[in-house]
Amino acid sequence: MADLRQGGCLCGAARYEINLDGHQTGNCHCTDCQKNSGGPFMTFTSVPEGQLRWISRPEGEARASDKAVRRFCAKCGTPLTWDGGKGNNNNVSTGSLDDPSGLEISYEIFTDSRWATIPPLAGARQYKRDSAGT
Ligand SMILES: [Zn+2]
Numbered sequence: 001m002a003d004l005r006q007g008g009c010l011c012g013a014a015r016y017e018i019n020l021d022g023h024q025t026g027n028c029h030c031t032d033c034q035k036n037s038g039g040p041f042m043t044f045t046s047v048p049e050g051q052l053r054w055i056s057r058p059e060g061e062a063r064a065s066d067k068a069v070r071r072f073c074a075k076c077g078t079p080l081t082w083d084g085g086k087g088n089n090n091n092v093s094t095g096s097l098d099d100p101s102g103l104e105i106s107y108e109i110f111t112d113s114r115w116a117t118i119p120p121l122a123g124a125r126q127y128k129r130d131s132a133g134t
């Protein structure tokens, strides 16, 4: 049985369905995520290609770097996805899931810009930059 769940933005205009089989969840401490969320880090869940489907697509789209597109609800501003192009375009903001229960945060990236007041998450793999070391 696939672990099928739904998620969406605060106002309900943008909705998706995601199959969490083989998912990975991690915290990103990069400065772009700090600005985009207004908090110390963002938590994303990535799934293999083809396992994320929009029920109603968000209209907001922002490009903070040449690497990635961030999609958000243009009505309420909720950050929804981080799209890094081919092979890396199935990352949803974990907090947008209706039910994130049972999701373990297994890694943290861009810890170089972690807030000094936020300690490393126990048991999570730590990467100074991205998990590929780039
Ligand atoms: Zn919305």
Ligand SMILES: [Zn+2]
Pocket: 028, 029, 030, 031, 032, 033, 034, 042, 110
């Ligand atoms: Zn980030």
